Amino acid sequence: MLKAVILIGGPLKGTRFxxxxxxxxxxxxxxxxLPVIQHHIEACAAIKELKEILIIGFYPVTQLQQFVNDMQLQYNVTIKYLQEFTALGTAGGLYHFRDQIRSGSPEAFFVLNGDVCADFPLRELYKAHKERSDGLLTVMTTEATRLQSLNFGCMVVDKGTQEITHYVEKPSSYVSTLINCGIYVFSLKIFNIIGEAFxxxxxxFYKNGSNNVNRDTGYLQLEQDILTPLAxxxxxFALQTRNWWSQLKTASSAIxxxxxxxxxxxxRHPERLATEKKSEKCSITPDVHIxxxxxxxxxxxxxxxxxVGTGVRIGAGVRIRESIILDAAIIEDRSLILHSIIGRNSHIGKWARxxxxxxxPDPNKPFAKMENPRLFNNDGRLNPSITILGCSVSVPSETILLNSIVLPNKELSRSIKNEIIL
Incomplete structure (x- = not known):
């Protein structure tokens, strides 16, 4: 029997999104x-030995319970949301809910970071882990460029045994082009190691008393507090994947x-893709979900x-490409949407752009696929990026929005370029 844990953090995280x-x-x-973590759940549910999925985070239960109930019915697997009382860190959350994870004595359990998007090779990862009887965990890795690697956990791996001999989280100088994908499989004995760190x-804390800078003794990071000393x-051990992988850190990465x-x-799911024959709605250039x-x-x-999400209305002559249109948005006649995300209940007027x-990124460069461009350049100017409209934004007819971000509930009155509308 196997289990899976999905770590989703909480509302104080993900501010770049x-x-x-x-x-x-x-x-x-x-x-x-599909919701981001439904892709995780779908990959886990495809493994027949996997009997339970635990989602750990500090979002209020009310925000996730309906989603959890729907997923249980859809995938016929036990799914539970375990709410942290405060942010405990990636290892602190695992240790806090260790009894729930160990319940039923699973042979191993997967851990997936909730902000990862990937073609998840979970079965290959478990197979590699099972082949090493002395291993406590196996980490999924991928190749980055030297410059990109500085933003991730880097590791040195023995080419023969695939043992991770050195690990540094976001190093200040070059260590390796092999980086941590935030996808793991653990043996239950890992809780002995986490317990020692705890x-x-x-x-x-008790030795230093009030002079201790870090008072949050329950906060443990998997990368710094566990992986680094365990290397x-x-x-x-490591399993390198050549499958597609990226992180969902910024809105640009969602596109x-x-x-x-x-x-x-x-x-895998051609029924989810719209075609002209199937939709009978409009002209479609693959790949499209409606x-x-x-x-x-x-x-x-x-x-x-x-x-294109639920309840969206798109008018005559509208052109949309490389974009996400969220629920109940209205796009009126002859408008153009390119490289943008249109928020829920937003309204785009006629002939708007x-x-x-x-x-x-250059697809020929290693790992360019995972880039998350910064919001601002070094000189403080807004980076060229996708245009993002929050929920319930109104864009008047015959206006242009270029490389801009608009916060929710705004009614624009003019064209904007390279701006953030607060």
Whole structure:
């Protein structure tokens, strides 16, 4: 029997994802028509030995309970949401809920970071872990460029045994181009190691008393507090993947993840993709996902790489590509949407143009696919990026929005370029 744990953090995290996370928890943001962590759940449920999925975070239960109930019914697997009383860190959350994870004595359990988007090779990861009887955990890794690697956990791996001999989280100088994907499989004995780290932190706190800078003794980070000291012990191994992988840190990365999940649908879930023959709604350039409740004029042209949510209304002659249109948005006649995310209940007037200028990575460079461009340049100017409209934004007819971010509940009166409208 296997289990899986999905770590989703809480509302104080994911600030770079705003304004999209202001009206919905980031783990429930729809990418390719499904909430982000539903892709995790779907990958876990595909493993027949996996009997339970635990979601750990500090979002209020009310924000996730309906989603959890729906997922249990859809995938016929036990799913529970375990709410932390405060942010405990990636290892602190695992240790706090260790009894729930160990219940039923699973042979091993997966841990997936909730902000990861990937073609999850979970079965291959478990197979690699099972082959090493002395291993406590196996980490999924991928290749980065030297510059990109500085933003991730880097590791040195023995080419023969695949043992991780050195690990540094976000190093200040180059260590390795192999980086941590935030996807793991653990043996239950890992709780002995986490427990030792927890007790050490407790001892330091009581030894130093009020002079201790870090008073939060329950906060443990998996990367710094567990992986770094465990490297070189012969207990931690790596499995390198060449599958697609990225992180959902910024809104710009949602467009990239949307594109790749749609591409995966072609092989695994073609029923989720819209075609001209199937939709009879409009002209479609693959790959496109359109919710069945969307109302689209036959003269509209949608795609490639577009997701359209529930209750969306799209008028005559509208052109949309490389974008995500969220629930109940209205796009009136002859408007153009390029490289943008249109928030829930937003309204785009006639002949409007909403456009972003993404800095698409070079696909020939290693790991360029995972880039999350910064919001601002070094000189303080807004980076060329996708255009993002929060929920309930109104854009008047015949206006242009270029490389801009608009917070929720704004009614624009003019064209904007390279601005953040607060």
């Amino acid at each position: 705003r304004p999209l996370s202001l009206d919905i928890p980031k783990p429930l943001f729809p990418v390719a028509g 007790n050490t932190k407790q001892d330091e 070189g012990s012969g207990k931690m 990239y993840a949307n594109r790749h999940y749609l591409e995966l649908y072609k092989e 919710d069945n409740t969307a109302v689209i004029h036959p003269t509209a042209v949608i795609g490639p790489n577009v997701s 909403v456009e972003g200028t993404p800095s698409d």
